[in-house]
Amino acid sequence: MFKPLIKEIVEFRDKRDWKQFHNPKDLAISLSLEASELLENFQWKTSEAAIDDNIDNIIDELADVVIYALLMSNELEINLEQAIKRKIRKNSQKYPVDKSFGSSKKYTDLQD
Amino acid sequence: MFKPLIKEIVEFRDKRDWKQFHNPKDLAISLSLEASELLENFQWKTSEAAIDDNIDNIIDELADVVIYALLMSNELEINLEQAIKRKIRKNSQKYPVDKSFGSSKKYTDLQD
Amino acid sequence: MFKPLIKEIVEFRDKRDWKQFHNPKDLAISLSLEASELLENFQWKTSEAAIDDNIDNIIDELADVVIYALLMSNELEINLEQAIKRKIRKNSQKYPVDKSFGSSKKYTDLQD
Amino acid sequence: MFKPLIKEIVEFRDKRDWKQFHNPKDLAISLSLEASELLENFQWKTSEAAIDDNIDNIIDELADVVIYALLMSNELEINLEQAIKRKIRKNSQKYPVDKSFGSSKKYTDLQD
Numbered sequence: 211m212f213k214p215l216i217k218e219i220v221e222f223r224d225k226r227d228w229k230q231f232h233n234p235k236d237l238a239i240s241l242s243l244e245a246s247e248l249l250e251n252f253q254w255k256t257s258e259a260a261i262d263d264n265i266d267n268i269i270d271e272l273a274d275v276v277i278y279a280l281l282m283s284n285e286l287e288i289n290l291e292q293a294i295k296r297k298i299r300k301n302s303q304k305y306p307v308d309k310s311f312g313s314s315k316k317y318t319d320l321q322d
Numbered sequence: 323m324f325k326p327l328i329k330e331i332v333e334f335r336d337k338r339d340w341k342q343f344h345n346p347k348d349l350a351i352s353l354s355l356e357a358s359e360l361l362e363n364f365q366w367k368t369s370e371a372a373i374d375d376n377i378d379n380i381i382d383e384l385a386d387v388v389i390y391a392l393l394m395s396n397e398l399e400i401n402l403e404q405a406i407k408r409k410i411r412k413n414s415q416k417y418p419v420d421k422s423f424g425s426s427k428k429y430t431d432l433q434d
Numbered sequence: 435m436f437k438p439l440i441k442e443i444v445e446f447r448d449k450r451d452w453k454q455f456h457n458p459k460d461l462a463i464s465l466s467l468e469a470s471e472l473l474e475n476f477q478w479k480t481s482e483a484a485i486d487d488n489i490d491n492i493i494d495e496l497a498d499v500v501i502y503a504l505l506m507s508n509e510l511e512i513n514l515e516q517a518i519k520r521k522i523r524k525n526s527q528k529y530p531v532d533k534s535f536g537s538s539k540k541y542t543d544l545q546d
Numbered sequence: 547m548f549k550p551l552i553k554e555i556v557e558f559r560d561k562r563d564w565k566q567f568h569n570p571k572d573l574a575i576s577l578s579l580e581a582s583e584l585l586e587n588f589q590w591k592t593s594e595a596a597i598d599d600n601i602d603n604i605i606d607e608l609a610d611v612v613i614y615a616l617l618m619s620n621e622l623e624i625n626l627e628q629a630i631k632r633k634i635r636k637n638s639q640k641y642p643v644d645k646s647f648g649s650s651k652k653y654t655d656l657q658d
Binding site for chain 3: 547548550551554555558561562563564566567569570571572574575577578580581582584585587588591592593596597601604605606608609610611612613615618619622624626627629630631632633634636637638641643646647648649650
């Protein structure tokens with residue numbers, strides 16, 4: 211399902227001959243940097259104020275995060291859709307409904 | 323195109339009554355934390371060694387990053403596909419092919 | 435003023451023969467990862483709840499952040515005390531009192 | 547040992563009436579953002595190239611990281627010097643010399 215978007219992003223990259231820079235370690239760094247730029251929109255603010263002030267930039271930075279995620283999945287030949295479905299199943303086991311209902315605790319802190 | 327995945331993620335969330343925690347600011351924090359957990363796989367290592375040692379965890383953390391990105395797009399009613407296409411167009415203008423070909427410079431440092 | 439602490443940290447590092455891993459790029463990655471681990475204590479929580487639940491871990495992670503900052507300053511031969519004083523002076527110019535009083539705006543958004 | 551620097555930073559803050567924004571959660575966010583800005587200097591580059599191109603900015607961003615760390619220690623009344631010494635002792639136990647010598651493995655992966 212992500213293939214058409216990945217194709218567009220790879221075309222953008224290849225026109226600029228940027229594949230040479232896109233090793234997985236630097237892609238992971240870049241993904242983290244873009245996530246921080248997204249978060250910066252919420253610095254010193256409530257969610258509501260951040261959205262009022264910065265929604266356009268929030269949309270752009272969220273897009274950048276996913277663009278780098280798609281580039282990394284492409285570089286590592288990860289089927290992202292399968293990976294997400296598998297992770298939801300794993301999270302379902304880490305966070306059983308009866309123990310985690312209405313709780314924000316980390317799975318390591320869930321009590322028996 | 324992201325709707326079926328978002329539906330699965332929202333079901334996972336709602337079964338646990340977690341919507342109450344998922345305000346956009348905390349989602350942005352969580353997205354940044356997951357991006358760091360992805361990056362941690364590359365700490366002190368080359369890309370190759372990281373992949374050899376940690377590919378399973380890399381796949382899981384990349385999935386978590388995209389899961390939070392999808393949750394945020396859902397919460398803010400962002401059409402993520404449109405947002406990505408729009409951002410590619412913006413990046414194309416920020417990084418004209420003739421100035422950025424083969425260069426890793428930031429757009430603010432591209433010379434006329 | 436940071437020298438005695440740096441000496442202790444370098445001794446800890448050298449006993450384990452870890453200097454070989456501590457190139458500046460990986461130190462910058464590690465500093466960012468530790469800052470995220472600090473932030474994780476505040477995920478889904480108010481400041482007050484985070485402190486009630488996690489103050490011991492907050493103290494430890496804040497210490498780790500500064501340990502990596504000191505290692506990086508040592509590696510790059512940066513006089514951290516001078517650097518901080520210089521940065522306060524720079525910030526004073528970027529954020530003149532009359533324009534930034536009581537405002538959380540970024541310096542690029544301060545109005546004339 | 548950090549008191550004189552903290553005093554300067556708090557004076558800078560109070561002249562601008564910024565204490566109102568500096569709750570611990572937002573300080574933790576800001577510390578993470580500054581660590582990312584430091585890391586950005588190393589994006590797509592070797593350590594050597596990053597230092598050649600960006601050493602002035604690296605110094606400034608490292609200073610910002612420590613400034614926020616000092617603000618947080620002040621806000622939470624953490625004795626940062628004691629915290630660092632305590633964390634070095636903890637790390638010494640997590641990473642015994644005989645098991646961690648010359649190894650970049652995480653303590654959870656150290657073998658008996």
